[in-house]
Amino acid sequence: MQFFINEAIQILKQGGLVAMPTETVYGLGADAKNPVALEKIFHAKQRPMDHPLIVHLADVSQLGEWVSHVSPMAQKLADAFWPGPLTLILPKAVQVLDIVTGGQKTVGVRVPRHPVAQALLRGFDGGVAAPSANRFGRISPTTAEAVREELGDAVDLILEGGECEVGLESTIVDVSGEGVRILRPGMITAEQIEGVLGIRLQEGMEKVPRVSGSMESHYAPVTRMRLMGVEELMACLGALSSEELPVAVMVRTMQGGERDGVVCVKMADDAGGYAHDLYQTLRGLDQRGFKKILVEDVPRDGEWAAVRDRLVKASFGG
């Protein structure tokens, strides 16, 4: 592995692209100070140029190079959750490139804990800008194989790091101003953040267009998806005509429902297990030619917020 890490470091230094595993999802990394390298990310992903990138660092001690100010609340969150699946939006340092921030005055920063990401970032000794390593609008990859499917030759090296432990993108928290706002829910929950800060977060998540993950159609599989309660799901399965088959059903608690042309996939009944498997399951189902993917709804409580957010977005328009 060290051999590949060294090669990856060289590629980053020469302005190339490296896909790296993190504990959330795989990222498509480039030297965050090299504008030519950064442009390649947008081409590879076919991502609009005004969408900002997250800068990944090995250690919180490097933060000063990227941000102009760390509020006491931001510091508390960094202390509590880094390295880990949390991205902080902070006021940017003057030298941070517009292509990283999408021209905004803030920058997203994260210290991932995956050992391969850690080794790469330590060896590179600089910031690595990395969005999720998928084409724009598609499901984030949680294995090296999925990165290959998404980006193929557009990336110079894919570092193998196994299945991502968390499986969903990081929680994004805006601590650039006075308050604290969750811009994208993740497996670090609002309750955990409130616990660390000792405050209650404002209700309701603002729709900030600059966070591409907050666009309704984001994270979508190709196959149309619908999210339904158990009763509605059972009724729907009973009413399907032969032209509407085959369908896949992602069940959590529901029993029964099997019939010809209906394939049930049992998902975990805990949020962590469900999150871990979600993208991999959708990716697999997407390749099997189902007319639709029906999904048993998940609880509306805090632990499930990130999973439900991704399910709602994936089923937009379905």
Ligand code: TXA
């Ligand atoms: O778990 C993750 O966060 C993964 C891994 C690779 O770290 N990365 C990821 O990156 O999900 P991406 O680019 O797919 O999503 C990051 C989101 C984008 O929607 C982007 O708009 C938002 O973070 N973002 C980045 N910088 C921002 C900023 N300064 N202000 C507001 N949103 C920002």
Ligand code: MG
């Ligand atoms: Mg993404």
